[in-house]
Amino acid sequence: MSTSLTPFILSPGCWCAFGWESRGVRLNVRRDSFLESVVVKDSDGEPRRLRPPRTHLVLLSLLLFPLVLLVVDLLTPPDIRLGPLMVAAPVLSAALVGPAGVLLVAVVTTPCMVLAAAANLQLNATNFPVQFAAFVLLSLAALATSVIRRQRERELANSRWVAQVAQRILLRSLPRRAGAFTLASLYRAADEEAAIGGDLYAAVQRDHTIRILLGDAQGKGMAALEMANSVLNAFRRAARHHSRLDVLVAQLETEFGEDMRDYAATPAEDADIREKHLDESFTTAVILEAADTDQSIALINLGHPPPLLVDRGTVTSIEPTARMPPIGLADFNGQTVQVQMVEFPAGATLLLYTDGVIEARNSAGIFYPLADRLRSWTHLAPDELLTAVHDDLRRYVGTRFADDVAMVAIRRTDPPAAAPQHELGPAHRQDA
Numbered sequence: 001m002s003t004s005l006t007p008f009i010l011s012p013g014c015w016c017a018f019g020w021e022s023r024g025v026r027l028n029v030r031r032d033s034f035l036e037s038v039v040v041k042d043s044d045g046e047p048r049r050l051r052p053p054r055t056h057l058v059l060l061s062l063l064l065f066p067l068v069l070l071v072v073d074l075l076t077p078p079d080i081r082l083g084p085l086m087v088a089a090p091v092l093s094a095a096l097v098g099p100a101g102v103l104l105v106a107v108v109t110t111p112c113m114v115l116a117a118a119a120n121l122q123l124n125a126t127n128f129p130v131q132f133a134a135f136v137l138l139s140l141a142a143l144a145t146s147v148i149r150r151q152r153e154r155e156l157a158n159s160r161w162v163a164q165v166a167q168r169i170l171l172r173s174l175p176r177r178a179g180a181f182t183l184a185s186l187y188r189a190a191d192e193e194a195a196i197g198g199d200l201y202a203a204v205q206r207d208h209t210i211r212i213l214l215g216d217a218q219g220k221g222m223a224a225l226e227m228a229n230s231v232l233n234a235f236r237r238a239a240r241h242h243s244r245l246d247v248l249v250a251q252l253e254t255e256f257g258e259d260m261r262d263y264a265a266t267p268a269e270d271a272d273i274r275e276k277h278l279d280e281s282f283t284t285a286v287i288l289e290a291a292d293t294d295q296s297i298a299l300i301n302l303g304h305p306p307p308l309l310v311d312r313g314t315v316t317s318i319e320p321t322a323r324m325p326p327i328g329l330a331d332f333n334g335q336t337v338q339v340q341m342v343e344f345p346a347g348a349t350l351l352l353y354t355d356g357v358i359e360a361r362n363s364a365g366i367f368y369p370l371a372d373r374l375r376s377w378t379h380l381a382p383d384e385l386l387t388a389v390h391d392d393l394r395r396y397v398g399t400r401f402a403d404d405v406a407m408v409a410i411r412r413t414d415p416p417a418a419a420p421q422h423e424l425g426p427a428h429r430q431d432a
Contacts (some may be wrong), residue, residue, distance in 0.1 A: 058096045062105045065089045066112040073116045083116035087135045094142035094149070102146045106139040170229060174203050174408065176383070178210050180292035181410050184382035186390055188405045190356065198224025199354045199406035200283075202232050204239035208292040211239045211248075214352040214408050215285030215304065215327070223281075230259035231283050231327060245289050245298050246337040253330045256283070260328065282328035286352050290344060290410070297344045300337060302326050305355055308371060310385075311348035315374045318342055318350075349382060349411040356403035357389070362396050382409035 066086040073082040086109050093105045113135060117123045167189070174185040185201055198217035203210060213235045217227035234255035235248075242248045260281045284304040290297040299307070299318065303326035309316040322338040344350065351374070360368040370389070377388045386407050393405070 055097070059093075059101050059104075062089055062093045062097065062101070063108050065092075066105075066109040070112040070116050074119050078120045081116070081120050081122065083113050083120065083122070084131060086113050086116070087138055090135075090139040090142045094145040097146070098150055099143055099146045102139070102143045106143070109135070109139075166225075170225070170232065171201060174201070178203065178205050179208060180413055181210055181290060182382050182413055183212075183411075184386050184409045186386040186405070186407045188390065188401060190401045190404050198228050199356065199404040200228040200232055201352070201406055201408050202235055203408075204236055206240060209289055210410075211245075211287065211289050212352070212408060212410065213239075213285055213287050214354070214406060215283045215302075216354040216356075216404070216406070217283045218281065218326075226263055227256075227260070227281055227283050227328075230256050231285065234259075235287075245287065245300055245339050249287060249300055249302070249327075249337050252285075252327055256281075256327050282326040284326040284355075288350070288352075288410075290412070295343060295345055296341050297350070299340045299342055300324065301340070303329075305353060305358055308351045308353075308374060309342070309344070309348060310351060310374055310378050311345065313375070313378050315371045315378070317371060344412055346412050349378075349385065349409055351385070351389075352408045352410075354404065354406045356401060356405040357393060357407065359403060360393055360397050360401060360405075363398055368393055368396050382411050385409050 066089050069082045069086055073080070076082075089109045090102055090106045093102045097105070113132065114123070117125075117128050117131075122128050167187070171185075171187055174183045176182060176184070183203065187199060187201075189199075198219060199215070200217065201212070201214040203212045205211075213231070215228070215231055217224040217231070219227070231252065234252050238248045238251040238255075242251060282303075285302045286299065286304045286307055287302070288297050288299045288307075301307075301318075301320040302324050306320065307318045309318055318340075321340050324337065325332050353370070358368060358370050362368075373389065373392055374385075377385055380388060386409055389407065390405070393401075
């Protein structure tokens with residue numbers, strides 16, 4: 001993967017920015033040192049913030065805090081002294097604004113403390129230098145804390161958006177239309193800070209036929225990403241060159257095994273972990289093939305949750321006719337790969353999903369009833385259906401997802417003109 005990290009400065013002390021560019025996808029991150037906000041522009045040109053957009057109100061409140069205390073101190077008798085409370089302003093700013101903001105708050109607070117001490121006749125008191133020294137030390141500590149926090153947040157922002165770029169490259173978006181079918185896809189990572197996980201999907205159009213893969217790599221993190229990348233690359237190659245679906249699956253199994261052995265053989269300090277990774281590597285998947293003019297689809301389920309067929313107000317679970325092991329565990333299979341044929345009439349929608357959907361639980365520990373929920377949305381288009389499921393799932397869980405969530409919906413429409421063989425390129429995707 002060809003990538004380049006480009007740092008650059010917009011103006012000294014106040015703004016800094018960095019960009020990430022990979023295969024035409026560019027992310028630009030700006031930072032305001034006063035407000036401690038991260039503004040991100042993705043490849044679609046949409047700005048995104050790491051922190052809430054009202055941070056400037058926080059800085060204004062911190063600047064007003066010592067001023068308000070000074071006014072109150074001037075209006076009250078000398079025996080009521082509010083000057084020592086002003087030290088809270090720079091201390092609070094360390095957690096809320098950037099280093100420049102902390103410095104600005106300290107500069108504003110300093111004359112306020114001196115004026116309050118003068119109003120209370122404490123300027124020449126023996127204790128005032130001690131109070132002022134404590135204020136200076138706390139301000140310096142707050143400044144150092146803010147610098148360290150800013151560095152950590154920059155690393156987090158960098159990692160998060162770089163991971164998002166990697167995910168966008170790995171999961172190429174599905175178009176709205178492919179031959180006689182309307183498509184939609186959705187992906188949400190369980191680790192929202194990383195925006196990356198092991199769920200995967202892809203589609204390849206071959207003559208008048210479309211082949212779709214949706215799967216879930218075992219494990220988390222980079223190991224799952226390695227497996228997902230292997231399966232996707234193997235599928236895209238095999239889907240173009242093999243006419244039979246069972247041969248495609250056999251090719252997937254062969255290339256996946258070779259990739260995992262190469263990965264485990266790579267010299268590294270965590271060789272034991274990689275060897276264990278090789279022994280435990282597998283990816284569940286559903287692979288389907290649908291032709292423009294055929295009213296049925298060919299389906300192979302490799303240890304994955306069964307797809308759901310939504311048609312005329314009914315929801316049918318497409319249970320596999322034969323239990324097939326996941327990709328990577330073919331040695332445990334004592335039978336040949338069996339292709340299942342399923343009726344797929346015009347107007348019907350087939351929903352593919354990962355276990356992160358049906359294994360999501362609410363506060364009572366009850367699993368999400370996907371099939372029951374779908375009965376209320378049988379009239380929706382594929383993209384609307386995925387949005388409805390995602391929004392309902394988010395409300396059902398109430399918190400962040402415990403596992404990655406990936407879904408692909410495909411609906412048969414009237415067959416259009418024949419399309420040439422090509423891999424489906426980016427056209428439509430629902431992203432966080």
